Amino acid sequence: MDIGTFPKPPYNKPDEIFNYDQRVPVENGSFLAWGYLTYTRPLTEKQASDYELRPALDNPDRPRPIAEQMKNAAKLAEADRGSEAPAPQRRQPDRGDR
Numbered sequence: 001m002d003i004g005t006f007p008k009p010p011y012n013k014p015d016e017i018f019n020y021d022q023r024v025p026v027e028n029g030s031f032l033a034w035g036y037l038t039y040t041r042p043l044t045e046k047q048a049s050d051y052e053l054r055p056a057l058d059n060p061d062r063p064r065p066i067a068e069q070m071k072n073a074a075k076l077a078e079a080d081r082g083s084e085a086p087a088p089q090r091r092q093p094d095r096g097d098r
Contacts, residue, residue: 007047012039027057 006014014037023032031054042061043053055062064072 006037006051006053007043009043009047012041012043014038015040027054 006017008014016038017035018037019035020033023034025031026033036056048054
């Protein structure tokens with residue numbers, strides 16, 4: 001982390017800056033990082049993109065993978081299904097008159 005390598009918006013300056021002694025693999029080895037920094041408020045997507053920053057895996061503001069979102073949605077749908085009254089049965093016409 002060096003001068004000009006991260007955004008410093010006047011309303012949201014970094015709270016903490018930590019430099020590693022060397023590049024460290026992050027995100028299961030997908031990337032190498034020189035350090036990390038934290039902000040009080042989330043950066044905009046443009047700010048993060050302009051400086052090639054990536055949110056940490058445990059960052060609550062990070063968008064979750066679609067598989068995780070679908071799993072959570074399924075759990076919520078299942079919980080909602082259990083709390084509702086059963087749908088009324090549709091009445092079928094009497095076919096004996098044919």
